[in-house]
């Protein structure tokens with residue numbers, strides 16, 4: 187039986203190695219100009235296209251969250267505010283721009299000037315500003331790949347064509363910028379790897395339906411997300427997720443859960459407070475509560491409901507991925523449905539909505555979401571506020587009180603239901 | 609009703625009146641920037657720019673739905689819906705201007721299931737030749753929905769006519785803006801602002817007559833220039849500042865010689881061509897002829913460069929960045945605007961407002977100090 191609040195094992199070890207290796211490659215690119223690099227957003231990324239050029243992605247969001255989790259985000263945020271960024275701008279942007287100007291990197295090495303700044307616009311309007319600023323400050327060329335928002339349940343033919351056309355333009359532009367020819371076979375192979383990783387990641391997500399869940403689908407999922415973004419389209423990614431799946435299946439065979447006893451099963455909405463990650467996690471661990479699903483872990487891709495890349499239709503499936511299969515480009519009501527499915531199919535007791543000050547994409551309207559879950563569906567829902575990057579917005583005592591009160595009520599409700607059932 | 613009354617009227621009496629006169633007519637409200645009003649008009653409907661509720665409405669419900677750190681217009685618009693102020697409307701149109709407005713569209717859909725609510729994705733990549741056909745399809749999709757509501761088919765001829773009408777309206781608006789830049793002591797911005805904003809709530813034909821009358825009256829006006837600085841206002845493209853604030857800025861000694869107030873009805877800086885396919889002309893004009901703002905993205909010609917051009921063209925002494933509280937797109941742009949203005953040696957001041965504010969003492973002091981520093985420099 188384990189009493190740890192975090193799952194540390196081979197997965198954790200290998201994840202570290204992979205991330206270190208990624209930063210080493212970026213450092214190499216900064217030192218030698220090789221390999222080419224593309225700055226890109228995590229959400230709805232098209233890393234497979236980069237593989238066709240042997241180019242390495244830079245994810246400013248990953249850099250920003252790494253800074254926050256290492257308690258290094260405040261200094262760059264303050265610098266950015268001196269430059270004119272507002273207290274209410276997304277702090278990811280401020281941390282990233284501030285860190286760039288100060289020469290701070292999460293792993294200590296260098297970050298290259300990107301060969302291309304690719305703004306893969308999927309839902310978040312901040313992306314457009316962020317990448318415009320990155321291009322302005324680094325002097326690197328900018329390409330905006332505009333992805334139509336999901337106004338309806340599925341994308342239109344025009345949406346798909348529009349994205350595919352732009353992907354083709356992107357390939358042409360990268361050929362010019364890198365001086366390399368697009369390697370179509372390697373690209374197709376990358377799409378195949380992605381499809382396989384998605385299958386594995388989806389299987390992992392479904393393991394959390396087991397009682398007790400072998401991992402926390404919010405806090406532990408974050409450990410898996412780094413490799414997911416950087417290595418999805420490579421064999422190393424496939425190997426990593428095979429290892430992860432196997433290890434978690436072994437936990438299921440041994441009836442091992444995240445906490446020594448799983449008392450509450452939750453669905454989390456919204457990004458976590460990275461600057462206070464451990465403290466926040468412990469507030470839930472104390473109640474032996476485990477996340478069985480989370481929307482945040484579908485930022486990179488939403489695959490647990492069956493979508494995959496398709497090596498037979500590589501460009502079209504990338505377009506579909508960008509349009510439809512990541513949480514940020516899906517509309518608010520689709521997110522309500524996603525959470526509802528998690529509650530029902532993953533057997534959750536309640537929903538935690540974490541309002542993040544930085545992020546209007548996630549947070550604007552979450553009060554309405556709470557209204558829907560509590561009043562329409564009758565699901566016990568907790569709404570709490572802090573930030574994902576700025577350590578100043580975290581009132582520990584208040585959060586603790588709210589969380590404790592929520593679990594007390596939930597415990598009481600469970601007890602009354604149990605009595606009623608007898 | 610004066611223009612000042614019209615823009616504060618939450619019962620939308622001009623809209624109600626139009627509907628009485630057009631018993632089968634439908635009114636479509638649009639969240640205030642970049643809506644294809646011509647298309648709505650050509651379907652025989654009344655397009656109405658929704659500009660929030662100013663300080664006319666107590667927020668009782670919307671705060672709980674949208675929480676902290678969200679601009680006021682989002683909340684007042686939702687509050688108007690929840691308190692039945694939007695009853696005269698048959699549909700509400702949103703577009704991809706920012707994350708808050710986008711999410712509001714879907715919150716509307718859930719809370720008002722009987723209202724036609726739609727969302728237009730305006731392309732963010734004008735570099736791509738694919739963006740024009742994409743936007744045409746997007747407009748056609750809207751057209752189809754509107755046709756379903758009216759039961760009538762839109763003709764190219766009707767669309768061209770509507771484009772002409774709006775072209776004329778915008779041409780006169782541009783003339784008024786030019787007149788004001790030439791003779792700011794004769795055309796007060798508080799007057800012009802109310803006049804242009806009233807256009808959100810009036811049939812275009814009627815509003816065009818108002819513009820024409822004002823232009824016609826101008827030569828007869830007399831007045832002495834005051835000791836003032838010439839400023840360009842930037843950043844109020846969506847949520848609108850209270851009229852009183854504009855008056856205070858003028859009283860403090862500013863000639864406002866250009867601004868981005870009420871972009872909705874005047875978002876093309878040139879006529880939309882009327883020869884050829886009108887739908888294509890509309891789409892192509894969004895990409896190539898629309899006024900820049902913090903929520904329209906065109907990296908071929910960055911906004912911070914365009915702001916400098918505008919200030920120079922209008923011979924402005926300074927730029928006032930007048931930003932709605934919690935308007936994130938405007939906050940972001942401030943960084944590059946500031947940098948560029950400093951490079952160009954143009955003095956600037958940042959002020960935040962909320963549509964619902966009603967005391968202005970702090971802002972009055974800020975603007976007065978700024979003006980003094982420039983006048984007596």
Ligand code: SF4
Pocket residue numbers: 276277278279310311312313514544545546547548574
């Ligand atoms: S606003 Fe939200 S989704 Fe957008 S960059 Fe910031 S944290 Fe990410």
Ligand code: SF4
Pocket residue numbers: 679680681682705706707708709846847903932934935936937938
């Ligand atoms: S004022 Fe700014 S943040 Fe608010 S809805 Fe308009 S564009 Fe969005």
